[in-house]
Amino acid sequence: MKAVWYNENGGPEVLHHGDLPDPEVGPKTVLIQVKVISLEGGDLLNRVHTPPARVPHVPGYQAAGMVVAVGAEVTRFRKGDRVVGFNWSGSHAALFAVPETYAYPVPEGMDLDVAAVVPIAFGTAYDALFTYGGLSSGETVLIQGAAGGVGLAAVQLASQAGATVIGTASSPQRLARITPLGLTHGIDYRQEDISAHCKEITGGKGVDLVLDLAGGKGKDALVEALRGHGRYAVIGAAEGTLPTFGFFEMIRKAMQVTGISFGRDMHTPRVHELLADLLARAHAGSLVMPIEREFALADVVEAHRFVAEEHPFGRVVMRP
Template identity: 55%
Template sequence: MKAAYCSQAGGPEVLTYGNVADPVIGDGDVLVRVEAVSIEGGDVISRRIGQPASERHVVGYQAGGVVAAVGAAVTRFSPGQRVVAHAAFGSHAELFAAPEAQCFAVPDGVPMDVAATVPVTFGTAHDALFEFGKLAAGETVLIQGAAGGVGIACVQLAKRAGATVIGTAHGADRLERLRGLGLDHGIDYAREDIGARTKELTGGRGADLVVDMAGGKGLAQLLAALAYRGRFAAIGGSSGEFPVFTFRDLLAKNLTVIGVYLALEIGRRASEMRSQPTIPGSPPASWSCRSIGYSRCHKLPKPMLTSSEGILSAACCCTRDGHSRTVDLGGKTRS
């Protein structure tokens, strides 16, 4: 099969598109014939600093398509079904093998190049805001990196939950587009001090929750932006640096720091579901984000996703040039 692969970490130049062996599925796996892939921010970080699993390490961890085959123990899917799947690697290829627990049925009428971007991005946003962040209506959330994939999802979900949404991005144009998705206040981090501006916007109180996708040198400003007993959800390090907290950082305002890693949650929740004979209120063939704990997802009004000049893309992803894109293996790219 054709795939995007690498043999070492580094810049975009380490990627090669060529022939690799077809994946071999185990008893609990689903083999997907890929129609669209989602290039996530984590893909870029993995390419830069990750350790390839083989000489021809197929990159990517999320894609959508049609089930080509299933392992002997798979019960929720069969060949011909439309699904989105994710795994540790291997999605940017013509064929993608993933555990059944990490596959989600795609409803009829939902374009595959949109569906392929949803589980990791919106699942991570939901966990950061609600499962761990405990965001409630009337609270204020500060989203660092609001123009990125998870940031876009956070803006939409937080607004629909009744929170006041403050987001950071580079440039007034990106912030203006985010306002159409629910952003209440925008901060251009290249021109404004995040902590001081957040305090100004909240009457000196600060944000109840910070969701940070960037990491790096902005940590001090984000801590300054938090209210007393605020919560800090650490998701990633798109800047190339991960946040490091000191004991004094936490004691200064009695802060709570939360790590958010969706893959661990899906694995644990899937294991819990497997111990139950059925999924209450949901037939096995419709196993979805809702089935593994994202109960709020189905209540949100449509449309939730948007696309505009590669910044606010349904793809919720980061490519070589830092923009968001949905990649269709049929040769089309929607920016």
């Protein structure tokens, strides 16, 4: 099959495109003929930071397509079904093997391009906001990194649930593009004081919940923006470095810090039901994920570079 691989961590230049053996189909595995690959924020972080367990390593979390083979013990899918699949690696290829518990049916008539970008972005955002973040109508959430895939999903889900949504991005132009999706207040994190703005918006109280998609040096300002007894969801490190929480910092705010790892929950019946609902809402058009650009899989170096350097709005997809 045509696939992308790397043998060591590094920049986009470590990515190779060529021929590799087809993946094995285990007893509980479905094999997807890939039509659309969603380039996820984590795909880039893994390329840079996570040493591959085996080489050649085929990267990538998520892709949509058609089931072309199923293992002997698979019960939920058969050849010809349209699915979007997740795995810890392997989506950057013409064939993507995923356990059947990590495959989600694409609703009848739904465009595969739309389905391919739903599960991780909207599922992570949903869990960070509601399942683990406890957000309710009338509360205020601050989303750091609101113009990325998970951030745009969180803006829409929080706003549709009746929350006040504060989001950050790197320019006023990007904030203006988020506003129609449900942003109540936008903050340019490069130019403006996040905690001062949040205090002003909340009448001095601070926000109820923070979704941190960026990590890095911005974390202290997010803690400062949080109210006492507020909740802080640790999700990602798009800034590139990993901050730490201080013992007294947490006591002083009486804050609850929750780590989110959506991949750990994606095989569960709860998440299967959640993703069926989120896919249906995306199919109906009430949730949207802008696709900024698409690339051929053979142009993977350019695609990864574009995501790393050009700040796409929403997602970039590739096609084998």
